[in-house]
Amino acid sequence: MRVVFGDGTLAQLPEEAERLGMGRILVLSTPEQKDQAADIAARLGTLAVGLFDRATMHTPVDITEQALAVVQSLNVDGVVSVGGGSTTGLGKAIALRTDLPQIAVPTTYAGSEMTPILGETKNGEKITLRTPKVLPETTIYDVSLTLSLPPAISATSGMNAIAHAVEALYAEERNPIISLMAEEAIKALAKALPIIVADPHDRDARHQALYGAWLCGIALGSVGMALHHKLCHVLGGSFNLPHAPTHTVVLPHAVAYNAAGAPEAMRRIASALGAENAAQGLYDLSRRLGAPLSLAEIGMREADIEQAVTQAAARPYPNPRPLETAALRRLLQNAFAGKPPQEEQA
Template sequence: MRVVFGDGTLAQLPVEAERLEMTRILVLSTPEQRDQAGDILAHLGKRAIGSFDRATMHTPVEITEQALAVVRDKVVDGILSVGGGSTIGLGKAIALRTDLPQIAVPTTYAGSEMTPIIGETKDGEKLTQRTRKVLPETTVYDVSLTLSLPPAISATSGMNAIAHAVEALYAEERNPIISLMAEAAIRALADALPMIVAKPDDRDARHQALYGAWLCGIALGSVGMALHHKLCHVLGGSFNLPHAPTHTVVLPHAVAYNAKGAPDAMRRIASALGAEDAAQGLYDLAQRLGAPLSLAGIGMREADIEQAVAQAAARPYPNPRPIEAAALRRLLQNAYSGQRPAGEHA
């Protein structure tokens, strides 16, 4: 993948489109980012043939089918996704089915642009697969596009990114190089996010956060996922909970669950956070950012916990600690109520 990183890099989009021989580009966005899609269309000029602004979180298959109809009707030869994980996920879903080249222009810290992973929702279930077909050919990071990201969304988007790096540290396929990147990513975001919440137009902090998110995405895409991501896929796909807030709430509790099974990872997470305990450090960071701390607060019903436990235990991802239904139930109950996780040695 080619990466263009900096401030004002949108100006390079025509060059990148020409390099990929894109002449009929469809620009993807969510409804909320329609204006940013319009700016992209202006940069691309005659190379853009229109936009599709119905990208939705968790990449529902029915939305992908609507976008594919536009792709066929307009004889599209390239996709440009501007936005976060929802939009980039839609671009991946189109590429999976068509093999069209993609340019990703992230505006959040989701990191999806760096991973060969796609998660799609169908019939109330979110399923993921890993294939290099979905990797964008080019990613253009432009710090200026993140300046308008509200502090609350910046916080949860950044915590979502941290989750990628956290699980890379105890993934089954972990390796020393990715672990170095993951630890650096956590440190960059943990330092930058409080500054962004305090001063959203701080370009240096935004630069540092986008750099951290880039590293987080590479970490997730290079190794694997574990319990935290499985739980979030279940909660998002089956109960339609918002993606980044769900990651924010679940992460400290998933880390507490895995603490004794991955002691080296816990030390590295705590060090990157400047905390004594990994799980508590993550919880305290979310609290400091004013981010949601409970599943109840983002729309989950307590009655759904049992179904979530069953689904997460049915097809678990590799995890450093065995998946035990009773312990999983406690994890979700704690996340539901939003209580601070117990320390590693409690």
């Protein structure tokens, strides 16, 4: 992948599109970012032949099918995804089915643009696959595009990014290079996010956050993830909880669950946060940012906890600690109530 990073780099979009041989581009966005996507389509001039503004979180297959119909009707030969993980996911889903080239233009800290991973939702279940086919050919990071990201969304988007780096530090396939990047990413975001919440137009902080998110995305795409991401996929795919806030709420509790099984990762996380304890440090950072602390406040029903536990434990996957139903239930009950994280014994 080619990465263009800086401030004002969106000006290079037409050049990047032509370099990839794109002549009939479909610009993708969520409904909320339609105006921003339309402005970016205007920058492309005659290269842009359409705008599809129905990207949706968790990448529902039916939305992808609608977008594919537009791709076919307009004879599209490339897509530009403008936004966060929802739009990037749609671009990936299109690429998976058509092999069309993609340019990702992130406006959040989701990190999906740096990964060969696609999560799609169908019939109330989120399925994840990993293939190089879904990697964008180019990602353009432009700090100026993040200045309008509201503080509340910046906070949860940034915590979502941190989750990628945290799990990379105790991933089964972890390696020294990715661990260095992950620790640096946590440090950059933990420093930048409180400044952004206080002053959303602080360009230096926005630069640091976008840099950290880029590193988090690389970490997510390079090694496998564990319990935290599994839980968030279950909660998002089955109960339609919002993606980034779900990651924000669950992360301290998943880290507490795994603390005894990954002491070196915990030390590095705590160090990057400037905290004594990794799980509590993440919880305190969320609270400082004014981010949600409980699953209840983002729309989960207490009655759904048991189903979530069953689904999370259903398929084995690598994790520093074995998955135990009773412990998972305690984790989700604490996260539902917004209690401080409680470490489990190995």
